[in-house]
Amino acid sequence: MHGTDLILNETARIIDFRGLHTGHQFAANTGRRATLEAPLDICAAVYLATTGQVPDTFFTDEGTSRELIEASPAAMDAIRAISAAIRNYEVPDTDGRPDVIEHVSQWTFTNPIGCTQPPSTSEVIGCILRAAKHAAHTNASAA
Secondary structure, eight states, X not given: OOOHHHHHHHHXXXXXXXXXXXXXXXXXXXXXXXXXXXXXOHHHHHHHHHHSOOOGGGGTOHXXXXXXXXXXXXXXHHHHHHHHHOOSSXXXXXXXXXXXXXXXXXXXXXXXXTOSSOOOHHHHHHHHHHHHHHHHHHHHHHO
Protein backbone atom coordinates (compact mmCIF):
# COMPACT_ATOMS: atom_id res chain seq x y z
CA MET A 1 0.00 0.00 0.00
CA HIS A 2 1.23 3.49 -0.81
CA GLY A 3 1.74 6.14 1.82
CA THR A 4 -0.62 9.07 2.26
CA ASP A 5 1.90 11.46 0.70
CA LEU A 6 2.09 9.39 -2.50
CA ILE A 7 -1.70 9.05 -2.66
CA LEU A 8 -2.08 12.81 -2.31
CA ASN A 9 0.52 13.55 -4.99
CA GLU A 10 -1.32 11.19 -7.33
CA THR A 11 -4.64 12.85 -6.40
CA ALA A 12 -3.23 16.24 -7.42
CA ARG A 13 -2.05 14.76 -10.73
CA ILE A 14 -5.48 13.19 -11.37
CA ILE A 15 -7.31 16.47 -10.76
CA ASP A 16 -4.84 18.36 -12.93
CA PHE A 17 -5.41 15.88 -15.78
CA ARG A 18 -9.15 15.16 -15.45
CA GLY A 19 -10.45 18.37 -13.90
CA LEU A 20 -12.31 18.98 -10.65
CA HIS A 21 -15.99 18.08 -10.47
CA THR A 22 -18.00 20.26 -8.09
CA GLY A 23 -21.55 19.23 -8.95
CA HIS A 24 -23.89 16.46 -7.89
CA GLN A 25 -22.50 12.95 -7.47
CA PHE A 26 -18.79 12.18 -7.11
CA ALA A 27 -18.05 12.29 -10.84
CA ALA A 28 -19.27 14.37 -13.78
CA ASN A 29 -21.49 12.48 -16.16
CA THR A 30 -20.20 14.26 -19.26
CA GLY A 31 -20.54 11.37 -21.71
CA ARG A 32 -16.76 10.96 -21.74
CA ARG A 33 -15.19 7.64 -20.88
CA ALA A 34 -15.47 7.45 -17.12
CA THR A 35 -12.22 5.60 -16.62
CA LEU A 36 -10.06 8.10 -18.47
CA GLU A 37 -11.43 11.60 -18.68
CA ALA A 38 -14.47 12.48 -16.57
CA PRO A 39 -13.80 15.18 -13.96
CA LEU A 40 -13.91 13.86 -10.39
CA ASP A 41 -14.87 15.23 -7.00
CA ILE A 42 -11.80 15.64 -4.79
CA CYS A 43 -12.76 12.58 -2.68
CA ALA A 44 -13.36 10.47 -5.79
CA ALA A 45 -9.93 11.51 -7.05
CA VAL A 46 -8.44 10.33 -3.74
CA TYR A 47 -10.27 7.02 -4.15
CA LEU A 48 -8.91 6.62 -7.69
CA ALA A 49 -5.39 7.42 -6.49
CA THR A 50 -5.80 4.83 -3.73
CA THR A 51 -7.50 1.98 -5.59
CA GLY A 52 -6.99 2.67 -9.29
CA GLN A 53 -10.78 2.49 -9.77
CA VAL A 54 -13.65 4.82 -10.63
CA PRO A 55 -16.77 2.82 -9.77
CA ASP A 56 -19.87 3.47 -11.91
CA THR A 57 -21.72 4.40 -8.74
CA PHE A 58 -19.64 7.60 -8.55
CA PHE A 59 -21.76 8.90 -11.44
CA THR A 60 -25.15 7.91 -10.05
CA ASP A 61 -25.35 7.29 -6.30
CA GLU A 62 -23.76 9.58 -3.73
CA GLY A 63 -24.68 7.38 -0.76
CA THR A 64 -23.12 4.21 -2.13
CA SER A 65 -20.13 6.20 -3.38
CA ARG A 66 -19.58 7.60 0.08
CA GLU A 67 -19.75 4.09 1.59
CA LEU A 68 -17.09 2.88 -0.86
CA ILE A 69 -14.80 5.78 0.01
CA GLU A 70 -15.35 5.31 3.76
CA ALA A 71 -14.51 1.59 3.41
CA SER A 72 -10.99 2.45 2.21
CA PRO A 73 -8.75 3.27 5.20
CA ALA A 74 -6.01 4.65 2.93
CA ALA A 75 -8.47 6.94 1.12
CA MET A 76 -9.89 8.17 4.41
CA ASP A 77 -6.38 8.89 5.75
CA ALA A 78 -5.69 11.00 2.66
CA ILE A 79 -9.03 12.81 2.95
CA ARG A 80 -8.33 13.54 6.62
CA ALA A 81 -4.94 14.96 5.61
CA ILE A 82 -6.61 17.28 3.07
CA SER A 83 -9.23 18.29 5.65
CA ALA A 84 -6.47 19.20 8.11
CA ALA A 85 -4.79 21.37 5.45
CA ILE A 86 -7.96 23.42 4.81
CA ARG A 87 -7.75 26.44 7.08
CA ASN A 88 -10.60 28.66 5.87
CA TYR A 89 -13.69 26.43 5.88
CA GLU A 90 -15.37 24.85 8.90
CA VAL A 91 -15.64 21.09 9.28
CA PRO A 92 -19.29 19.98 9.30
CA ASP A 93 -20.37 18.06 12.40
CA THR A 94 -22.35 14.89 11.78
CA ASP A 95 -23.74 13.11 14.82
CA GLY A 96 -21.08 14.57 17.08
CA ARG A 97 -18.11 13.73 14.87
CA PRO A 98 -16.40 15.68 12.10
CA ASP A 99 -17.47 14.79 8.57
CA VAL A 100 -14.24 15.07 6.60
CA ILE A 101 -15.75 13.89 3.30
CA GLU A 102 -18.32 16.70 3.41
CA HIS A 103 -15.66 19.14 4.58
CA VAL A 104 -13.30 18.40 1.71
CA SER A 105 -15.96 18.06 -1.00
CA GLN A 106 -17.96 21.15 -0.03
CA TRP A 107 -14.83 23.28 0.36
CA THR A 108 -14.19 22.92 -3.39
CA PHE A 109 -17.49 24.60 -4.35
CA THR A 110 -18.34 26.85 -1.40
CA ASN A 111 -16.98 30.30 -0.61
CA PRO A 112 -14.49 29.74 2.23
CA ILE A 113 -14.39 32.12 5.20
CA GLY A 114 -13.38 35.59 4.05
CA CYS A 115 -13.55 34.68 0.34
CA THR A 116 -15.97 35.80 -2.36
CA GLN A 117 -15.66 32.66 -4.47
CA PRO A 118 -14.75 28.99 -4.09
CA PRO A 119 -11.12 27.96 -4.45
CA SER A 120 -9.83 27.58 -7.99
CA THR A 121 -8.66 24.18 -9.22
CA SER A 122 -5.09 25.43 -8.79
CA GLU A 123 -5.80 26.36 -5.17
CA VAL A 124 -7.35 22.93 -4.54
CA ILE A 125 -4.30 21.22 -6.05
CA GLY A 126 -2.03 23.45 -3.95
CA CYS A 127 -3.85 22.42 -0.78
CA ILE A 128 -3.53 18.74 -1.73
CA LEU A 129 0.20 19.16 -2.35
CA ARG A 130 0.66 20.94 1.00
CA ALA A 131 -1.13 18.04 2.69
CA ALA A 132 1.17 15.61 0.81
CA LYS A 133 4.26 17.51 1.94
CA HIS A 134 3.04 17.49 5.54
CA ALA A 135 2.26 13.74 5.33
CA ALA A 136 5.73 13.03 3.92
CA HIS A 137 7.35 15.07 6.70
CA THR A 138 5.22 13.30 9.33
CA ASN A 139 6.16 9.88 7.91
CA ALA A 140 9.86 10.81 7.83
CA SER A 141 9.73 12.04 11.43
CA ALA A 142 8.06 8.83 12.59
CA ALA A 143 10.71 6.65 10.95
